[in-house]
Amino acid sequence: MKTEKISELTTNRLSIYLRCLNELSAEGAKTISSGRLAKRFHLNSAQIRKDLACFGEFGVRGVGYYIADLKEQITKILGLDHKHRVAIIGAGRLGMALTDYYGFTQTNFEVAALFDADEEKIGSKVGKVKVFDLKNFERVIRKEDIDVAVIAVPAQFAQSVLETVAKSGIKAVMNFAPTPLRFADDIKVKTIDLTISLESLSYFLAKPQND
Amino acid sequence: MKTEKISELTTNRLSIYLRCLNELSAEGAKTISSGRLAKRFHLNSAQIRKDLACFGEFGVRGVGYYIADLKEQITKILGLDHKHRVAIIGAGRLGMALTDYYGFTQTNFEVAALFDADEEKIGSKVGKVKVFDLKNFERVIRKEDIDVAVIAVPAQFAQSVLETVAKSGIKAVMNFAPTPLRFADDIKVKTIDLTISLESLSYFLAKPQND
DNA sequence: ACCTGTGAAATCGTTCACAGCA
DNA sequence: TGCTGTGAACGATTTCACAGGT
Structure with missing residues (x-):
């Protein structure tokens, strides 16, 4: 060992x-x-x-x-012997798709709340999950006992959202915004950058000899 | 150099x-x-x-x-000096979210077609993008001049979908199914495995000392 | 005989440090 | 002087190869 x-x-x-x-x-x-x-x-x-x-x-x-x-x-x-409760920030298409992503439930993750800043969306539901006002983030995540956050907002808002998340005490974040983020090193941010993945495919198609 | x-x-x-x-x-x-x-x-x-x-x-x-x-x-x-045309296979929530994902258009990618095997979905539209029958994959991708495929189907169908994609001559694939895939080495498959990312966050939360 | 656990070797990736050019 | 391009040093990761347990 x-x-x-x-x-x-x-x-x-x-x-x-x-x-x-x-x-x-x-x-x-x-x-x-x-x-x-x-x-x-x-x-x-x-x-x-x-x-x-x-x-x-x-x-x-x-x-x-x-x-x-x-x-x-x-x-x-891997800490999969107990449930994790997830908050998704950004109730756009991506946030909604992730909300009922089968892979979450499959490995003991449960989406407990969605957050958005858009008045239109606040109060609505995606499946059984309610959309809350991002302003109430800290209150809701305490009440709902949430320990993981997913950032699914446009790149220009991602840093500010991450700061809200960090202030609330959440230590684990999955980020879909294609932008570098600054954060303290007691929290873990995992960025899924689809733009980089796409461009990497494009490189493969473009490169001189397909070796 | x-x-x-x-x-x-x-x-x-x-x-x-x-x-x-x-x-x-x-x-x-x-x-x-x-x-x-x-x-x-x-x-x-x-x-x-x-x-x-x-x-x-x-x-x-x-x-x-x-x-x-x-x-x-x-x-x-990176081959971003010309447009790439993308097919998304799987018109579930994830496929639909990706269809109007801003990051695609931003880097010269254009979603040209959706595919599904579900009769209910075939013929419908997501924004301006039509949902085609997966059976007609090869015909449609030739007609639409598609060079990139995105696999957004449940894990158990991913290998078979990849084979359809490979047979059609497409060389670049982005895969969201959390499963290992077998494929010839003249094609490039980039897997975005959200399950692994989630479990990695879970490990971070679970590990003894958060160093 | 079969298989683990692990040093040692090989490979791959990053960072340093500097020669050489504008 | 300021900066690039790059060999050399360093560090991380993977693979080999085998001692030792069952």
């Missing part, structure tokens, strides 16, 4: 391993070795072992890993 | 530089040095120079880079 700092690449892979284990589990398998896991899902077996070894000795030499046990361990490491 | 293989990290940063240059340009600046660019946007100046040097010698010693010229060069490198 390593006690060094754990890289984000490692934790991202943990999510992937968890998915693989769910699939194997559904098939009724009881144990899996890093070698077979790697082969089946096109991963590297040494990397799987190293990643897992960061958090403990979960394997059994000569056997592999007990699937049910390992699932439970990874679920706990 | 390097002729080695260019990493995706480098091309992603090119997108960022382009954004920065647009901002500077809007302020009326004519030239910028890597040092001042780095300071202003919290980047590393050596990295900026290295990234740019992969594609040519765009700078002038003692002066820096001419902003208008550099913008043009990067735009060309």
Whole structure:
């Protein structure tokens, strides 16, 4: 077991391993070795072992890993053993699409509130989720016990929204605005920048030789 | 000028530089040095120079880079000097949200068609974009001259949709389904996996000491 | 025999530091 | 003097290879 700092690449892979284990589990398998896991899902077996070894000795030499046990361990490491409550800021199309994004509920996340500054939208509902006035952000997130925020507003408002979010005490933010954000280092901001992804596809199409 | 293989990290940063240059340009600046660019946007100046040097010698010693010229060069490198036409597969909330996502139009991408397998949706419109039957994918993308596909269908259909897309000759795909996909290496698939991002936030909240 | 956990090696990416040009 | 372009140093990440446990 390593006690060094754990890289984000490692934790991202943990999510992937968890998915693989769910699939194997559904098939009724009881144990899996890093070698077979790697082969089946096109991963590297040494990397799987190293990643897992960061958090403990979960394997059994000569056997592999007990699937049910390992699932439970990874679920706990990723903090997926309890529900997270999510606020989405920006009740535009993207915010609304995310509100009933299946992937949220699938991994123990629940969208508890939408926020917008537009009078027209405040008070309306998306499915069962109410749209609140952004001005009341802090009050609502306390009442609703929210611990994760999603920023789905136009880029020019993102920094100011992030400051509202940070002031409320929320420590985990997912940002869809294609803009760099400044924030204190006790909070975690994960930016999903679709513009960069698109431009990267464009580069692939444009580059001289498709090697 | 390097002729080695260019990493995706480098091309992603090119997108960022382009954004920065647009901002500077809007302020009326004519030239910028890597040092001042780095300071202003919290980047590393050596990295900026290295990234740019992969594609040519765009700078002038003692002066820096001419902003208008550099913008043009990067735009060309990223293939953003001509429009890309996009098909979105899956006319659910996510597909619809992406259809009028501002970021697309902003960087020379245009959503030209939506596809779905649901009879109810086929023939309807989202804004000006028509929903076609997925069965007619190849015919429509040829007629509409589409070169980029976005997969916004549930995970269990993603692999089969990708195969339809690949067969049609499209080489650039953005995938929102949280599942690993198998594909030939002459096509580029960029997966935006919101589940992994969420779980990474969850890990941050769960881990023992928030260091 | 099979498999884990882990040092060591290899690869990849970033930052430093400076030669050389305007 | 100010700045680029780049080799060299450094740091991070991945992969190899094997000692040691079952």
